[in-house]
Amino acid sequence: MVAAASPVSRTGQRGLTVSPTFLARRRVVDRTMRVVLFLSAALSVLVTGSIVYVLLSESVKFFTQVSIIDFLTDTQWTPVFQDKHFGIMTLVSGTLMSSLIALVVAIPAGTVLAIYLSEFARPQVREAIKPFLELIAGVPTVAFGYFALLFLTPIFQIFIPGLASFNLLVPGIVMGIMILPYIVSVSEDAMRAVPAELREGAYALGFTRLQTATRVVIPGAFSGVTAAYILGMSRAVGETMVVAIAAGQQAKLALNPLEGAATITAYIVQISLGDVPHGSIAYLTIFAAGMTLFLMTFVFNILAFWLRQKYREVY
Amino acid sequence: MLQPGHSENEMTAVTPALDAVAGKEPAPLRAAVRKLDFFYGDNQALKAVELPIVEGKVTALIGPSGCGKSTLLRCFNRMHDLYPGNRYEGEIILYPEGVNIVAAEVDPMLARLRIGMVFQKPNPFPKSVYENVAAGLYIRGIRNRSEVAGRVEAALRQAALWDEVKDRLQESAYGLSGGQQQRLCIARTLAPDPELILFDEPTSALDPIATAKIEELMDELRGAYTIMIVTHNMQQAARISDFTAFMHLGHMVEYDVTSRIFTNPTEERTQAYVTGRYG
Numbered sequence: 001m002v003a004a005a006s007p008v009s010r011t012g013q014r015g016l017t018v019s020p021t022f023l024a025r026r027r028v029v030d031r032t033m034r035v036v037l038f039l040s041a042a043l044s045v046l047v048t049g050s051i052v053y054v055l056l057s058e059s060v061k062f063f064t065q066v067s068i069i070d071f072l073t074d075t076q077w078t079p080v081f082q083d084k085h086f087g088i089m090t091l092v093s094g095t096l097m098s099s100l101i102a103l104v105v106a107i108p109a110g111t112v113l114a115i116y117l118s119e120f121a122r123p124q125v126r127e128a129i130k131p132f133l134e135l136i137a138g139v140p141t142v143a144f145g146y147f148a149l150l151f152l153t154p155i156f157q158i159f160i161p162g163l164a165s166f167n168l169l170v171p172g173i174v175m176g177i178m179i180l181p182y183i184v185s186v187s188e189d190a191m192r193a194v195p196a197e198l199r200e201g202a203y204a205l206g207f208t209r210l211q212t213a214t215r216v217v218i219p220g221a222f223s224g225v226t227a228a229y230i231l232g233m234s235r236a237v238g239e240t241m242v243v244a245i246a247a248g249q250q251a252k253l254a255l256n257p258l259e260g261a262a263t264i265t266a267y268i269v270q271i272s273l274g275d276v277p278h279g280s281i282a283y284l285t286i287f288a289a290g291m292t293l294f295l296m297t298f299v300f301n302i303l304a305f306w307l308r309q310k311y312r313e314v315y
Numbered sequence: 316m317l318q319p320g321h322s323e324n325e326m327t328a329v330t331p332a333l334d335a336v337a338g339k340e341p342a343p344l345r346a347a348v349r350k351l352d353f354f355y356g357d358n359q360a361l362k363a364v365e366l367p368i369v370e371g372k373v374t375a376l377i378g379p380s381g382c383g384k385s386t387l388l389r390c391f392n393r394m395h396d397l398y399p400g401n402r403y404e405g406e407i408i409l410y411p412e413g414v415n416i417v418a419a420e421v422d423p424m425l426a427r428l429r430i431g432m433v434f435q436k437p438n439p440f441p442k443s444v445y446e447n448v449a450a451g452l453y454i455r456g457i458r459n460r461s462e463v464a465g466r467v468e469a470a471l472r473q474a475a476l477w478d479e480v481k482d483r484l485q486e487s488a489y490g491l492s493g494g495q496q497q498r499l500c501i502a503r504t505l506a507p508d509p510e511l512i513l514f515d516e517p518t519s520a521l522d523p524i525a526t527a528k529i530e531e532l533m534d535e536l537r538g539a540y541t542i543m544i545v546t547h548n549m550q551q552a553a554r555i556s557d558f559t560a561f562m563h564l565g566h567m568v569e570y571d572v573t574s575r576i577f578t579n580p581t582e583e584r585t586q587a588y589v590t591g592r593y594g
Contacts, residue, residue: 122399195438197434197435197436197438198438198440198441199397200394200397200434200438201432201434201438201439201440201500201503202440202450203394203397203427204392204394204427204431204432204434205427205431205450205451205454205503205504205507206424206427206428206451206454206455206507207450207454208424208454211454215440215442215450216440216441219440219441219442220440220441222441
């Protein structure tokens, strides 16, 4: 035993004495850190704010020259041609079609994989599979683009005779593979966050593993799983390289996934790389298109937020 | 200072105790634990445990933390099988047919479909009140709507919850209070008409009023159901059980009629524990 110092301070009260300079230093450090932390939080707001500002101000210039009704209803998109048309729905349809195909691939596969990893796989198996998923997330998207264009499309053309060299189907599928890791990891996290007591309650009632997964774990993780889907959707909508490389540059209403069509992102790349004069109407289109894309992902994020609020379970 | 007990024949005084309660006839058993060892990996948590579970009676398991009472309870519905590395040796015989439910070749589902369990923390499923009670019926293949509805109502009435929830059957179970959630879990357990119900400290997460309601409820279930309850609360064990088993360090130290355990136990360790000098 070490003899304790007398707990009685000069003021006659119990407790250790603390010097005023020590207290002052703590106060200064505390205040400084508060400012530093606030600034770093403010930085992210500032960056987002300036992006929105640039998008908005350039889009406003665009909409002084093109009516918003034409923008939304025209079925042609030809800003660099003599006969100019600005129907954004062409690009939007390309984006939605390719994203939809990606989700049709990624949602079932991702959900099943997440259920397997969370509820069925032994820890060793789970730890073996996860690095592969992370590897998919780490592959540069340009590699995926050429994988779609030069490898998968020729193979698919053997089985699907009408498939064009540039098409939406194959890049859509490849994007599905790309967003798979996000969907799996976010929804698996949500499933594993379902408390063990709930699972035990289900098993104790005689549920099988599959019944526990589908009737207790998934309803319990519903908000997280939907958030995963919407995150995947946002990723697919914003994905650029794969569609720019493998879906072609032709802006038209994408009704047939076997044909190519430009997406919003692919169009922006095309114009940014070309020699469109700064300030011209064609140049301004990329901001209007960018604004449209921003609004689309913004709506998805709001939707995800709302779903999380509505279905969040407090166990 | 108490030493870990190790006598193999601690349970020899069991039969007279049962006979005393059941008149001269031997008490009919719902289940019997025979020489049960249980291992968490290399760690032996239960050592040659013997315990009879009398039909229609409440059997309380008491003992200090870590004595193995919850471990023993969770052997009855093979909950330990959910986690790797656990092992049973010995027998838990479920009557009337006398099947050993901890035998490796017996499907854990057999025990779980026949034996219900109520947990420490209320754990309703993320579903409506109605769906929670119906869940156990659905998975047993009962699909007929009116039959399910009838059984759900009966179970909720038995759990003394019907009047409080009859107008909100379709609302989320998470809207209920903690005590109501626990009674919902009891209703969920009662709905498939289990042969034995395991209560694992069912009131430890509840306030005194909710606790009193659950105890009252268990008193009403007595006779209709065979019940085992693990509890840290000695008064609770004394109030609601017919038989009490005292466990210590993985051993079954003493089993007897509840009144005798609390007033005149045979073992010195039991005496020390029930009088609060130990644990």
